[in-house]
Amino acid sequence: MYIKLTPDDPRPQYQQVIDEIKALIARGDLPEGTILPSVRQVAADLGVNLNTIAAAYRALQDEGLLDVRHGRGAVVRSRTTATHNEGQLRTPLRTALTQLVLAGMPRAEIMRLVSDELAGLFKRVKS
Amino acid sequence: MYIKLTPDDPRPQYQQVIDEIKALIARGDLPEGTILPSVRQVAADLGVNLNTIAAAYRALQDEGLLDVRHGRGAVVRSRTTATHNEGQLRTPLRTALTQLVLAGMPRAEIMRLVSDELAGLFKRVKS
Amino acid sequence: MYIKLTPDDPRPQYQQVIDEIKALIARGDLPEGTILPSVRQVAADLGVNLNTIAAAYRALQDEGLLDVRHGRGAVVRSRTTATHNEGQLRTPLRTALTQLVLAGMPRAEIMRLVSDELAGLFKRVKS
Amino acid sequence: MYIKLTPDDPRPQYQQVIDEIKALIARGDLPEGTILPSVRQVAADLGVNLNTIAAAYRALQDEGLLDVRHGRGAVVRSRTTATHNEGQLRTPLRTALTQLVLAGMPRAEIMRLVSDELAGLFKRVKS
DNA sequence: GTGGTCTAGACCACG
């Protein structure tokens, strides 16, 4: 599982881990049932504190994306069980788009950028 | 000026205020030269502390979106000075889109959602 | 008396006025005994509030650079009466130089810049 | 880290802290990678409120001089990202020099003073 | 009137 931390990223480390794993799942690189490497393994690989990875796994479990069982490791769950509110999804999208607009990017180019990103996310996914 | 705070929003209050004002500016609801309501006014309206709003105004000034002057209030500036890195804009967009994909939203519907949001942002903008 | 206010200057208006008048005196454009235009006159010229100019004149009087008498106007005093502490003079100089160093300007170029500025200030002055 | 607050200084406390730390960095006393004492530590040392120091650290982070990370402390960054306008640097220098001229200090002595200050700033700097 | 600064103290989030 290829995860990378960016030191200059303003997000906390555990959030970067969460977002990277989410991206891997969304992209289909971690299909349902995949067993993730252990907390200790990832922590060692990234050279960060064990608690940081544990917090990320727990957050992903709380979101319904992982099934973490004592002594069994963390398993990727089906994406249908995740529960979301529309607002919780729409707000970050609006914020991101607002920044692009304020940066002066024209509408057409923003659409192209979104399309590009989506292409990457839907590459190997069936749905 | 219609600003609303969402208690369940994970962002701190001052960040919510920042993002809402940015959206208002991007949407053209606060054209260049508009005088924003006073720090105390907004704080009273939202039922939060004065310092919380002051922090938001100061951050917007640091970003070059507002011109805040002692004793005179905060004025919306022209949107020319913004200097951004592509990456700093692209990361939140990717994160937001990932969330939508994980929620099971089909590609076409995501594109529609983005288009909707952009329509709102470009409605009354001159440029 | 040629004074100009810069809108984007972070200093408050009254401080800009103070600094400009000081520069005029230092440069010798306002020799001892010169009668400054009235507060009302300057305020009208610059299009600012009367209190702003009055505050500037009062500050200059407090520093011993002006002699403001009721009904007589403001007169430039001899520069020898000004009372200064070494520290009060040295601190802003150190701060300004620190910024130049942090900006990466080499020592020789800073010296050249200082020399240039001093040339302007000592142009028409005897001492 | 030796920081001192001057009660009579017209600058706000947090600004004094900013300027002192900048001077320490410029002088090379805080080389890249140095971990600054914690916000609480400095606040206790100087006998001021925690928020005052936090504001200073945040400002230095915004200027790109510090890398402040949640739970990890503040680290001195490399001095490469700084972007400055000539005017923003020149104005405070001119103001400081004007004060010296008004104090009656002769040109040669001002040059000597500047040279002294620069010697201190360039003492232990590598670049 | 406006915004700016500071305090004292609380509680939360990150590692």
Place this chain on the structure above:
DNA sequence: GTGGTCTAGACCACC
């Protein structure tokens, strides 16, 4: 342990 956010309230500075 670290920094981040927020409150309540005070006082100062600018226009």
